[in-house]
Amino acid sequence: MKPLTLLQLIICTFFVSFNSSVFAANDSDEDGLPLWELGLGLGAVHQSSYTGTKQSRVILLPIPVPIYRGEIFKSDDDGVRAQLFKTERAKLDLSMDFNAQLDSDDIDLRNGMDDIGNIVQIGPSVDVILNKTDNSKLSLNLPFRAAIEIGENGVDSRGFNFSPHITYNRKLAFADKSWIAGASIGPQFGNADYHDIYYGVGADDATQNRSAYETDSGYSGSRLQLTLKSNNSKRLLLGFLRYENINGATFDNSPLVETDHNLVVGFLYSHYFFKSKTRVQRK
Numbered sequence: 001m002k003p004l005t006l007l008q009l010i011i012c013t014f015f016v017s018f019n020s021s022v023f024a025a026n027d028s029d030e031d032g033l034p035l036w037e038l039g040l041g042l043g044a045v046h047q048s049s050y051t052g053t054k055q056s057r058v059i060l061l062p063i064p065v066p067i068y069r070g071e072i073f074k075s076d077d078d079g080v081r082a083q084l085f086k087t088e089r090a091k092l093d094l095s096m097d098f099n100a101q102l103d104s105d106d107i108d109l110r111n112g113m114d115d116i117g118n119i120v121q122i123g124p125s126v127d128v129i130l131n132k133t134d135n136s137k138l139s140l141n142l143p144f145r146a147a148i149e150i151g152e153n154g155v156d157s158r159g160f161n162f163s164p165h166i167t168y169n170r171k172l173a174f175a176d177k178s179w180i181a182g183a184s185i186g187p188q189f190g191n192a193d194y195h196d197i198y199y200g201v202g203a204d205d206a207t208q209n210r211s212a213y214e215t216d217s218g219y220s221g222s223r224l225q226l227t228l229k230s231n232n233s234k235r236l237l238l239g240f241l242r243y244e245n246i247n248g249a250t251f252d253n254s255p256l257v258e259t260d261h262n263l264v265v266g267f268l269y270s271h272y273f274f275k276s277k278t279r280v281q282r283k
Contacts, residue, residue: 035279036276037066038065041268042063044060065272094124094125095125097122121146125143136169141184146160161188165185176232180227181229182229183224184224200215215254221244221245223244236268238269247261
């Protein structure tokens with residue numbers, strides 16, 4: 001596996017640590033929150049190379065955690081996005097997701113195939129609050145994203161995906177009142193071009209043990225994610241557990257699939273060393 005660049009580390013940090021909607025960070029800051037913050041810390045994750053392979057990897061890396069709370073562009077507790085519209089019950093964002101590059105020679109099922117470049121996903125996301133109290137929030141999240149592959153051969157469009165999910169977050173009555181537990185569950189869907197990224201086999205890549213395979217559009221599997229997070233004015237602590245199951249997916253008979261489930265475990269600690277003197281109110 002090729003080493004991740006600094007930019008990839010930053011992007012990965014955003015999507016691992018902030019991609020679940022929570023409550024106001026640094027609640028003790030009555031005068032508002034810093035416009036920007038920069039944290040430095042350590043992250044660890046254990047995951048399969050992609051959902052469907054039994055081969056896994058452990059990544060342990062120092063990670064920067066930048067936060068920005070602008071009027072439109074934001075990277076905070078609700079993710080990396082451009083906030084286009086918001087009411088008390090709903091909001092429309094331009095959101096992003098990211099998957100780091102894969103070296104096919106590191107994966108037995110893909111040996112000899114082309115590497116997979118960095119996959120950047122971007123598109124609109126509608127979030128609707130179904131129920132909210134002082135200590136909990138239940139919301140429906142509807143992200144629809146186009147996938148773009150950035151690799152050695154340049155930039156290519158790689159289809160789109162839709163991953164509706166229900167998210168529940170609840171404040172916990174721990175000592176500093178910054179702890180929040182979250183759960184998110186939902187199905188995933190994609191078109192044939194998107195599924196082809198990880199599960200398609202072209203005629204040139206077919207071998208005696210790996211037949212050619214053309215992907216279809218439709219169901220991509222389901223995902224359950226559990227998070228435990230504490231984010232205060234000094235530091236960020238995050239632990240997460242994500243279970244993915246592709247049983248019944250349109251590509252589950254691909255020769256690049258040897259298991260129908262995947263478990264991802266991750267942890268992140270970061271201390272905020274630098275902060276903006278400019279304060280903004282959370283909106």
